[in-house]
Amino acid sequence: MNPSTSNNSERSMLQVHPIPAFEDNYFWLFHQQGQRQAFVVDPGAGQPVLAALAARDLTLAGILVTHHHGDHTGGIGQLLAAGRVPVYGPPSIAQVSRPLREGDCLTLAEGLEFEVIEVPGHTLDHIAYFGHGGDAPLLFSGDTLFAGGCGRLFEGSAAQMFDSLGKLAALPGDTRVYCAHEYTLANLRFALAVEPDNPALQARFTREQAKRRDQHPTLPSTLALELATNPFLRSHQPSIINAAQAHARATLAEPAEVLAAVRAWKDGF
Numbered sequence: 001m002n003p004s005t006s007n008n009s010e011r012s013m014l015q016v017h018p019i020p021a022f023e024d025n026y027f028w029l030f031h032q033q034g035q036r037q038a039f040v041v042d043p044g045a046g047q048p049v050l051a052a053l054a055a056r057d058l059t060l061a062g063i064l065v066t067h068h069h070g071d072h073t074g075g076i077g078q079l080l081a082a083g084r085v086p087v088y089g090p091p092s093i094a095q096v097s098r099p100l101r102e103g104d105c106l107t108l109a110e111g112l113e114f115e116v117i118e119v120p121g122h123t124l125d126h127i128a129y130f131g132h133g134g135d136a137p138l139l140f141s142g143d144t145l146f147a148g149g150c151g152r153l154f155e156g157s158a159a160q161m162f163d164s165l166g167k168l169a170a171l172p173g174d175t176r177v178y179c180a181h182e183y184t185l186a187n188l189r190f191a192l193a194v195e196p197d198n199p200a201l202q203a204r205f206t207r208e209q210a211k212r213r214d215q216h217p218t219l220p221s222t223l224a225l226e227l228a229t230n231p232f233l234r235s236h237q238p239s240i241i242n243a244a245q246a247h248a249r250a251t252l253a254e255p256a257e258v259l260a261a262v263r264a265w266k267d268g269f
Helices: 047-056 076-082 158-169 184-194 199-213 223-229 238-248 255-267
Strands: 014-021 025-032 037-041 059-064 087-089 105-109 112-118 127-133 136-142 176-179
Touching: 014 047, 025 047, 025 176, 037 047, 047 059, 047 076, 059 076, 059 105, 112 158, 158 223, 158 255, 184 199, 184 238, 184 255, 199 223, 238 255
Parallel strands: 037 059, 059 087, 136 176
Antiparallel strands: 014 025, 025 037, 105 112, 112 127, 127 136
């Protein structure tokens, strides 16, 4: 995979670049077109970020963090040692200098603003960043909403994850979704087990397989695509309800119960 690959059109005012790391992480480096000040989301390691900045002649202006797991925070120390910058994120993280909560508006530069959305479930302190850049809104969703999936419930409950995903599902359909892991093919294989007759899902799996064969990222996704193909955003759909009840061998009365059953199914898939 080429770390310099950009997923935005040349005319976009905001450039977003994936920095691949570890086995399947992405740190997201973004900057306004023509500007040298850049920001990074969830830097689990410092050196890949420093290398990406140098390769693009950019200067780090800030760090955004979605939650406390080490593969999202492990590089903060090295980046701060290279130059002191603000660290934005949940107040539970010691290195955060600008704590953020639900509804906060984060202004990073003129015309570059993000709304903070609290999305507990994967962890209790998880937040997401929703903003506008270029020709469509964008979402840095961390490990809450994945392409074709959602995060494991390490700390929060299925009810919390259901509510969190509901917040994200209410965003505009053209929102570009930048999650933190390249889990897409594994997630879609599971989604096809849950909803094998979904034509949009079948077509998506074919497209994403082609991207990975060519070593291209499958991200960003769009919220509209997730709503059409991601079983964790489709807990209200009869096809998902029926599949979850059949697998759980139980009657599931509420969409949150459906999500819980599908999440437990995925954990053992």
